[in-house]
Amino acid sequence: AALAALADAITLGEGDLGQAILLAPAILGQAMLLAPDVVSPGSSNDNTDVLPSYQAVALAERYEGAIIVNIIALVYDNADDAAQAAETLTARLLAFNPPEDYTITARPSTIIEADDGIFVALVAIETPVTNPREARTYFSSWVNATYRLSFTPLFSE
8 A cells, every 4th residue: 555655646746757666664674764863963964853764665756847856755654754754854855965066946745645544745856957867867866875775865763
């Protein structure tokens, strides 16, 4: 049910889904469940706000005309955790190693109530497309950091 809720959430809205990856934290190992205070002070994620533990996560990239939208969706059992996650994750994404020549803007976060009492926190960062090849590397950097267990915005309690 969690992965189906993620798939539904990342396909909402206008534009075309370019690429996506859906994962359960167990696939990534315990490193993704570290508390945020494990991140060294002065790092790009010097953020003490807590990201509640989530059931599953989706990273996605959607094309909306001249804008590329990079999306993260997290699944929760309750709306309060989803709302806290949306706020915390938005701040973390804006601070997470954006390429110097990128203009990134956070979209308003969304909490989606799916079937079976599942809530999805949907956070999106958009970048104008000046060079589509370079814009795709932003999504790729999220995926690569996730597999290296170093995508600090997803570290949770």
